[in-house]
Amino acid sequence: MGDPADGQGGRRTAADDGPTDHPHGPRAASGGELPDDGPGDEAPAVVAELRGIELTYPGPPPVAAVRGCDLQIRAGEYVAITGASGSGKSSLLNIIGLLDQPTAGAYRLNGLDVAQLSDGQRTAARARAIGFVFQSFHLIGQRTATENVALGMLYAQVRRPERLRRARQTLAQVGLAARAEAVPPQLSGGEQQRVAIARALASQPSLLLCDEPTGNLDSAATATVLDLLARLHDDGVTIVMITHDPAVARRAERVLVMDDGRLGETADTAPTVAAPTAAPAAAPVPRRAAARTPKIGPILAPAAASGRRRP
Numbered sequence: 001m002g003d004p005a006d007g008q009g010g011r012r013t014a015a016d017d018g019p020t021d022h023p024h025g026p027r028a029a030s031g032g033e034l035p036d037d038g039p040g041d042e043a044p045a046v047v048a049e050l051r052g053i054e055l056t057y058p059g060p061p062p063v064a065a066v067r068g069c070d071l072q073i074r075a076g077e078y079v080a081i082t083g084a085s086g087s088g089k090s091s092l093l094n095i096i097g098l099l100d101q102p103t104a105g106a107y108r109l110n111g112l113d114v115a116q117l118s119d120g121q122r123t124a125a126r127a128r129a130i131g132f133v134f135q136s137f138h139l140i141g142q143r144t145a146t147e148n149v150a151l152g153m154l155y156a157q158v159r160r161p162e163r164l165r166r167a168r169q170t171l172a173q174v175g176l177a178a179r180a181e182a183v184p185p186q187l188s189g190g191e192q193q194r195v196a197i198a199r200a201l202a203s204q205p206s207l208l209l210c211d212e213p214t215g216n217l218d219s220a221a222t223a224t225v226l227d228l229l230a231r232l233h234d235d236g237v238t239i240v241m242i243t244h245d246p247a248v249a250r251r252a253e254r255v256l257v258m259d260d261g262r263l264g265e266t267a268d269t270a271p272t273v274a275a276p277t278a279a280p281a282a283a284p285v286p287r288r289a290a291a292r293t294p295k296i297g298p299i300l301a302p303a304a305a306s307g308r309r310r311p
């Protein structure tokens with residue numbers, strides 16, 4: 001079989017057209033292997049599918065952190081998972097990101113049952129299919145932004161000159177071309193988090209997973225990072241973001257709530273629209289329109305957005 005992380009299958013995007021001049025679009029999720037994907041291009045491919053996922057930490061005492069979670073994430077979606085501290089958000093994200101294994105349930109990533117992977121295959125799958133962004137930036141202080149981003153491709157079997165080229169390209173795409181040779185202490189918190197996002201994106205993952213990405217940022221830097229995520233979403237990147245902050249969660253296109261290990265959809269999922277009778281001045285701004293306000297130049301080639309499902 002091929003690379004288990006590669007998500008080979010049906011749908012092609014511009015991202016598939018060349019390994020060297022890649023627009024950093026999302027790695028296409030598998031279409032052909034999935035029984036429910038159907039013929040044609042109606043629904044974007046399923047990237048992640050969780051059924052009855054449980055995670056109980058052994059303890060003592062045992063902690064049931066994730067209980068019976070079902071979740072399907074399609075290519076191009078921007079999903080926020082919110083909920084109180086300790087409700088199991090990070091535990092669930094760690095399962096999605098192959099950092100932890102569930103104690104029960106089934107998880108398919110790009111159509112592959114990850115329980116069937118060896119440790120080595122799981123590591124390879126994580127390196128190639130998952131980009132992680134955490135609350136802490138986890139940058140190496142003595143290395144330039146370019147080198148930090150290039151390090152993110154170390155396990156993705158990309159040679160160093162190509163890693164550096166892609167690193168500079170990805171930094172430009174997150175609006176940091178001018179800071180590419182700066183070291184983290186010379187960068188603001190918002191800039192450091194954008195470097196971390198570039199590092200996560202540089203190997204063109206199927207899924208960008210963000211665990212409280214604005215948790216260490218002031219309000220101005222939070223806005224910059226959320227604008228960047230919105231642009232990435234508009235350009236086709238598949239994003240799952242965890243946040244305890246409902247205002248941050250509302251920037252996503254779909255909001256889920258974790259409550260004591262259980263995952264539920266919210267009424268907030270539907271886009272906000274003005275009631276027909278509302279006076280224009282009182283009409284709420286549609287959430288997606290607000291989220292699309294461009295602050296940074298083009299991030300991804302428009303063709304890379306083929307996985308997008310517009311609500």
Ligand SMILES: Nc1ncnc2c1ncn2[C@@H]1O[C@H](COP(=O)(O)OP(=O)(O)O)[C@@H](O)[C@H]1O
Nearest residue numbers: 057059063065084085086087088089090091092
């Ligand atoms: N490694 C671990 N070992 C034991 N319990 C853990 C571990 N990690 C998290 N927990 C517990 O699991 C529950 C969910 O934690 P977590 O997923 O971090 O929640 P959240 O991200 O929503 O704050 C909490 O009760 C937490 O104390």
Ligand SMILES: [Mg+2]
Nearest residue numbers: 089090091211
């Ligand atoms: Mg957490």
